[in-house]
Amino acid sequence: NAGVMQNPRHLVRRRGQEARLRCSPMKGHSHVYWYRQLPEEGLKFMVYLQKENIIDESGMPKERFSAEFPKEGPSILRIQQVVRGDSAAYFCASSHLDGGRGISEQFFGPGTRLTVL
Amino acid sequence: AQKVTQAQTEISVVEKEDVTLDCVYETRDTTYYLFWYKQPPSGELVFLIRRNSFDEQNEISGRYSWNFQKSTSSFNFTITASQVVDSAVYFCALSESRVASGSRLTFGEGTQLTVNP
Numbered sequence: 423n424a425g426v427m428q429n430p431r432h433l434v435r436r437r438g439q440e441a442r443l444r445c446s447p448m449k450g451h452s453h454v455y456w457y458r459q460l461p462e463e464g465l466k467f468m469v470y471l472q473k474e475n476i477i478d479e480s481g482m483p484k485e486r487f488s489a490e491f492p493k494e495g496p497s498i499l500r501i502q503q504v505v506r507g508d509s510a511a512y513f514c515a516s517s518h519l520d521g522g523r524g525i526s527e528q529f530f531g532p533g534t535r536l537t538v539l
Numbered sequence: 540a541q542k543v544t545q546a547q548t549e550i551s552v553v554e555k556e557d558v559t560l561d562c563v564y565e566t567r568d569t570t571y572y573l574f575w576y577k578q579p580p581s582g583e584l585v586f587l588i589r590r591n592s593f594d595e596q597n598e599i600s601g602r603y604s605w606n607f608q609k610s611t612s613s614f615n616f617t618i619t620a621s622q623v624v625d626s627a628v629y630f631c632a633l634s635e636s637r638v639a640s641g642s643r644l645t646f647g648e649g650t651q652l653t654v655n656p
Contacts (some may be wrong), residue, residue, distance in 0.1 A: 457646075465584075
């Protein structure tokens with residue numbers, strides 16, 4: 423019963439490069455969320471996706487960041503032309519629709535630690 | 540807008556002491572969900588509990604207990620007889636209710652708990 427999988431666990435990029443972070447939700451989960459945790463801070467919501475749809479991207483920076491959750495395969499968070507301020511831990515979470523209670527709790531992956539040199 | 544406040548940035552206790560972590564929230568929704576997550580030094584996020592706004596019954600799970608007071612918009616977390624392994628950052632989070640859909644979590648800034656032997 424695998425949990426939420428994220429890879430890579432650690433990613434180092436130089437300024438100006440692209441970072442691609444992957445997230446495979448728990449089996450049976452169709453909702454994916456991305457959060458960012460800057461050093462010494464709490465988690466901040468970025469985007470919420472269902473298969474092939476972006477439901478809420480109100481927390482995404484307007485430029486350089488994009489996310490997708492295709493019909494097949496993992497969800498991808500893509501950061502173009504990374505800058506030092508993008509260095510953070512990026513967490514993916516997944517949930518399912520609990521017919522009896524509405525939304526279910528979100529289960530988190532181990533995170534990807536992005537370091538921009 | 541939603542907001543979660545964890546006023547205690549750091550707490551340090553000696554093993555076997557009881558400790559309470561405070562959480563105060565703000566929301567305009569009448570239906571919402573509250574969560575606690577634990578982030579140990581290894582960095583992953585571990586789900587601890589979810590409560591909905593209809594259910595003010597307090598909950599106990601082993602050494603953990605939660606006190607939900609709607610009148611004061613608080614959802615406090617108590618660890619009884621703390622252990623060194625309880626050392627972690629604890630996050631309180633709030634989610635609005637969306638019919639037949641998921642919803643993003645708004646996190647507090649976290650409380651760093653250190654349990655000393």
